[in-house]
Amino acid sequence: MYFIGVDLGTSAVKLLLMEENGHIANVVSKEYPLSFPQPGWSEQKPEDWWAQSVAGLKELTASCDKSQIAGISFGGQMHGLVVLDEQDNVIRPAILWNDGRTGKEVEYLNNVIGKDKLSAYTANIAFAGFTAPKLLWMKANEPELFAKIKKIMLPKDYIAYKLSGVHCTDVSDASGMLLFDVKNKCWSKEMMEICSVSEDQLAGIYESYDVVGTILPDVAKELGFPETVKIIAGAGDNAAAAIGTATVGDGKCNISLGTSGTIFISSKNFCVDENNALHAFAHADGNYHLMGCMLSAASCNKWWMKDIVGTDDYAGEQTKIDKLGENNVFFLPYLMGERSPHNNPDARAMFIGMSMDTTRSDMTQAVLEGVAFGIRDSFEVARSLGIRIEKTKICGGGAKSPLWRKIMANVLGIPVETIESEEGPGYGGAVLAAVGCGVYASVEEAADKLVKVTGAEVPDPALVAKYEERYAKFKKLYPTVKGLFGDR
Secondary structure, three states, X not given: OEEEEEEEOOOEEEEEEEEOOOOEEEEEEEEOOOEOOOOOOOEEOHHXXXXXXXXXXXXXXXXXXHHHEEEEEEEEOOOOEEEEXXXXXXXXXXXXXXXXXXXXXXXXXXXXXXXXXXXXHHOOOOOOOOHXXXXXXXXXXXXXXXXXXXXXXXXXXHHHHHHHOOOEEEHHHHOOOOOEEOOOOEEOHHHHHHHOOOHHHOOEEEOOOOEEEEOOXXXXXXXXXXXXXXXXXXXXXXXXHHHHOOOOOOOOEEEEEOOOEEEEEEEOOOOOOOOOOOEEEEOOOOOEEEEEEEOOOHHHHHHHHHHHHOOOOHHHHHOOOOOOOOOOOEEEOOEOEEOOOOOEOOOOOEEEOOOOOOOHHHHHHHHHHHHHHHHHHHHHHHHHOOOOOOOEEEEOHHHHOHHHHHHHHHHHOOOEEEEOOOXXXXXXXXXXXXXXXXXXXXXXXXXXXXXXXXXXXXOOHHHHHHHHHHHHHHHHHHHHHHHHHOOO
């Protein structure tokens, strides 16, 4: 049997064909445009997602036995607002996760409704990217369009709807809307009232591995697929990627060093930190997870290498670094503000501690260490909640650096493991499809059997002690300088 994972990203949809033993048979990517109609706005046409998904599915399966296709599931960009009218037409372009127009609405939610109430209703506070502030923005700025809303969707759920005819979402993606009661896995009555929407407008809620329906006959005919193909709910991109790194069950951890950086911690139990420094979301394995998100991670190193130093030789620059744990230079990695744990979009990066003998290598090292220290900030919040993390996986472009992996292992004081496949949300989506079709009894069983560790960076106790001392200084820096970044 074959299983398809659809990773609906911001720049392209990436489709993955997986055999039931986990082997990846084919991968196809199809791009679509991204629109910035005003400064700080970010939109896409859901119709483009669907057109490219259909084209991609045809190309993906062109040379396989289509009769063996059993299930399709998803990973997708989170938080985006997709709205349909009574005739199932898209009312306006989707407002995406990285759209910044909702500043006034976020201020209203956090400061008038209040963070304590939001946390009680949804386990989270408001961020500009979340879906609820977008609905409030539409109500205030596009009231005629707002009045036409029949269905409210997230990006990947629009594709699931077009495939199955079922208005569905999953618990992990719904968790990022600020409309969802994460603890009880249901829509929040209070948030629906605040946003002037009804439960009829919101999707049916499923676990990520649940079958929501089967492929519509006309779609099956167009694609050449059997009408028995199951459509499985899927997950938000980070939760789907966590499935692909076996970050499931209790106390498992994955660190992603991409443009942004995340630390994703799975938990059997629901928990929220008192300052809402980490997102508290439902997980695609049927449990929960905490997630810290740095807005700049590998992008810090890219900025330093390409824009400041002026080189593409990342590895060559890192070979000159030979005194780990002894650097006097610190780097605050807030090039685009920061989300976790500081929640300050006005925060900015800075180097601190330079002297006349500071070298280029010292500053390069400081950038790598600053990102690792930023990840540790979120790691410490999780530990304060009693979550025991004994090791972590690592993925993303930054994870290709052996030096960065070594720094991360010793800053956190735990082994850092690399894995065989790094196909991310698409692979996680295919695994969820296999679980939904009954090939595996649970997400945990599937992840354990399919995800293979290829190596590990083990911390050195002497270096851990040095980095403990360095981190103690680093964590004092932001509180000292945050007054320079405004009133937050």
